[in-house]
Amino acid sequence: GALALAVFGDINAAGDAVTEVTTSGIKLAGCEIMDKFSIKVVEKALGKDVTKIEALLIMEGDGAKDVVVRDMNRIGEICKKYGVLEYEWTDNPAKREEMMRARGGLVPTLSRIKPGNRLVAIAEDLGVPSTKIPETIRRAQAISQKYNILIATFGHVGDGNVHTTFVCDVRSRDDWDRLKPAAEELVKTCMEMKGTLSAEHGTGLTRAPHIQLQLGPAMEVMRKIKQAMDPDNLLNPGKMGLEKGAKTDIYDYFAFKPLVEHPEGLNSYGKAVDDEVLACIHCGFCRLGCPTFSVTQREARNARGRNALAFYLMNGTIEPSRDLAEAFYSCTTCQACTYFCPARIKVDEIVEGVRKKIYEAGLVPEPILGVRDNILKMNNVFASAKADRIEIYPPALKEKAKTGQLKAKAKTLLFMGCVPSYLDMKMVPSLLKPLDAAKVDYTTLATEEGCCGFPLFLMGAEADFHDRAKRLVEQMKATGAKELVTPCAGCYKTFKKIYPEVVGDLGLEVYHSVHYIEKLMKEGKLKLKGNGKQRVTYHDPCDLGRAFQIFEEPRNIIKAIPGVEYAEMARNRLQARCCGGGGGVSANIPEMAVDMAAERVRDALAVGAEVIVSGCAACKDNLRKGTKAIPKDERGKIKVMDITEFVASAME
Ligand code: SF4
Ligand code: SF4
Ligand code: SF4
Missing domain, CATH: 3.40.50 (Rossmann fold)
Structure with missing residues (x-):
């Protein structure tokens, strides 16, 4: 496949270009549009001056190579006709990934605009005829200005899906008071465009206050069907506002209600940590990095699951408990999640905040005590x-x-x-x-x-x-x-x-x-003779690597030792896999710590390493246990050494 990026100084021109592309027989696998507010949020990732940009189109072509090349060039010509500022396309996978990075990071990054702000899922999933997208975006921008509330808009042009994404301080009643009429005006705009309130996200609670507007008399028919099938209203109570007399005020439906009523926090971890909890939008990218999720496949052992629990503890929905303690004392505080998270949520600090509460409640697991x-x-x-x-x-x-x-x-x-x-x-x-x-x-x-x-x-x-x-x-x-x-x-x-x-x-x-x-090596005070030919890899301890970005010093030492053939593991530096030895997990759940270590040793085996060098006593101890957990014929003679030991053994 190939990806094209078109930058426009006028949103209407972008809309006209898309209409012509999609009606001219060009087969697009996807087409995304971002408005100026969204573009501003990901300015850094784009690496462009965005002051004159009103809209960005990302178009994906797929199929036989010659057809894709022809289509990408035709799209370029169409965009030129509508005054595109910049147009480029690529079928190079690395470049494509780079182009998509800005779009991929947009949603979580919206939560980072201001401390304490986050995106709010309300009227955020409109579907309008695709020719109406530019007008919908312009009207959303006008509403944003009128109510002084940020609405960043992006969408999938092919299916007319427009994500008008509100960002506010969810603890502030003042913000909600402005958000509410803004959302209502946006909903009306969508109706005028002959659109729908739910294009691809669930309808559930957030659409309940407005669903009558869209469904009209059909709403009554749906209510009757629900009553007939579920007379005791056991199934999804409150969803879609289907119960007669259901409350449809925005405050009735929000998970944030306890925080609006107690902006200082019912169960605060301190402002800085509370802001981290709120900034997480539960996208789940952190699953890729979390070592405890990797060995358990359980969401409550993943960063996102822990953040959700921290949120409910913060707003008073749940209390400290033994189960909660297990979710938090199984975290290695490795920060790997942070570097897989587009919003860079500091989950380790959230975990530390929750642990303080569990400690105060006297529910810390016995081995830790x-x-x-x-x-x-x-x-x-x-x-x-x-x-x-x-x-x-x-x-x-x-x-x-x-x-x-x-x-x-x-x-x-x-x-x-x-x-x-x-x-x-x-x-x-x-x-x-x-x-x-x-x-x-x-x-x-x-x-x-x-x-x-x-x-x-x-x-x-x-x-x-x-x-x-x-x-x-x-x-x-x-x-x-x-x-x-x-x-x-x-x-x-x-x-x-x-x-x-x-x-x-x-x-x-x-x-x-x-x-x-x-x-000492730089000062010429150490004479190193080496230990013969060895293929060596370095495991970044979380408390040195991610915590302080100490990456090059240990690698420089290892590479300077005669006979070393250095091999880098696929996951290294900021995205290094945690060995499972930190955060108190090896004391609390030793089997799980060893499973994590075995995964890390396998990373080293995959690059043919004979020695894993690290810079932490806990890593060395746990990696050795992980090595022993791997069958002998698979692990071969792989050794684990601390860097002090590796250097001392190589001295003359
Ligand atoms: S912590 Fe995980 S779920 Fe939360 S925003 Fe980051 S990647 Fe998404
Ligand atoms: S700090 Fe490490 S173990 Fe804890 S949630 Fe993040 S990635 Fe998972
Ligand atoms: S090795 Fe001992 S002194 Fe060092 S962090 Fe661990 S417990 Fe503390």
């Missing part, structure tokens, strides 16, 4: 002994730590984290090896190092997290360090982003081991 108790009682996630935190140190350093000879002050503070200290046998020695080789002046908190509190933050234990943050920052400051280095992605995110929100400036620079190792 176990982690909290371990941290509060033993200062680490495993309930291990405090003295054992340094068991993993190399002998000389351990001796110093045990005899109190570690430097009290140093330029660099190393923060190992719980998993590298207690669970992983290689990360701590592997971090120290390059630092020692480069003669870095460092110290550690040794047995006084405790969990950074990230798991407390993730579970919603706000007060405990704040206490911990304040205490740990005091300990850090006492070392006089100018910089902190950690090999744990979770600790990095906690120190870099979350602590400053709680305690302000930490007084030191926070680095992840990938930053530090790359810096």
Whole structure:
């Protein structure tokens, strides 16, 4: 197939061009029109100055190649006749996708026009004779101006479907008061055009106030049929306004009613998170990225399902419950959904907001509470002994730590984290090896190092997290360090982003081991000989990649090691698949975490990798479990290593 894009400075001319195209024997597989308000919304994606554009046509041709080429050229000639500003067409799949990106992103992006605004499904699905489309669009624009309410219009020209899409602050009665007469005027316009109120979307509740206008006397006949078939009105009560005496005021039918009555929010998560909840328009694109949906195929384990639940909790329709807790404590907070979402909804922040409420309601799943108790009682996630935190140190350093000879002050503070200290046998020695080789002046908190509190933050234990943050920052400051280095992605995110929100400036620079190792390599302080020929891929930890866009540093390190043949997985960087090791899921639902890890390992196997390198203790642990879950003949000898370990093993 091929796609043509025609840009017009006059909407009537665009309408005339379409009429001639569709009546001249050219077979179109699709034809879309966008008005100036819609175009403005996707200006960035279009990459054009849109000030002089009134309408955009996207036309799709399909069939034998020579016919498509002929038709696309003829469309160009017709458009030229009507004064097209720009016309281009392509049958290159990548270019076609680029052209469609603006249109695909339009609907969710409408929710991003202003914080707290979102599109509202009311009078948004008109069907008019296709020759009446330009006039309908112009009249919708006039109504928009008259009532000072945004109506962005786009439509499918072939079938006369016009989406007049209202955007407003759904919490504002003032907005609804302007929206209501605007919608009514639009409905009347549609009737004058001899159109229908429902072209392709369901009729349901939103059309109920106006359906009588369209159906006239037929409405009474339909009511009688409904009464005869469903005397107790059990089926779809309220839909289409079919009950006698049904209320047909706009407020009676809206899911937003509780928010209109309580604009401050019945159960607010705070304005910023509430705005995220409202901006989601439930399109479902996030399914493509969500790892928990991928392994369960359940909507309540997908970003959209979680957003819907968050919305109903916010407006007081549902209460915290165990089921709700399972939906939210099964999220890895990986943000993959955000980067598959055209509106970039921050679902991880919504999840964190809901978890706080569930925590306050005392409904947190038991395994998660176990982690909290371990941290509060033993200062680490495993309930291990405090003295054992340094068991993993190399002998000389351990001796110093045990005899109190570690430097009290140093330029660099190393923060190992719980998993590298207690669970992983290689990360701590592997971090120290390059630092020692480069003669870095460092110290550690040794047995006084405790969990950074990230798991407390993730579970919603706000007060405990704040206490911990304040205490740990005091300990850090006492070392006089100018910089902190950690090999744990979770600790990095906690120190870099979350602590400053709680305690302000930490007084030191926070680095992840990938930053530090790359810096030492650039300074020529590390001599690397490699480990022979190896095909290696890199798994982006969510808390480094999507959270901070730390993508190139680890790849630069890996590629600089002699013998490495680097292979990139299909899903990488912003769209990397989450390994399932984050968000507390591996503690709460370990089987599900392993299923997610196995999917990620299969991504690596698909590019022929022999080693998966990552930059996070939790990723390494979970990916190893995922590897073991794959049959031996399929997984071969694939290995999982942390980047510190990969570098240390490649040093001379
Ligand atoms: S979060 Fe999902 S459902 Fe909501 S707007 Fe984004 S992609 Fe659509
Ligand atoms: S943060 Fe990750 S696990 Fe949670 S909803 Fe989004 S994609 Fe799914
Ligand atoms: S984020 Fe780091 S310190 Fe905190 S629990 Fe995880 S490994 Fe331990």
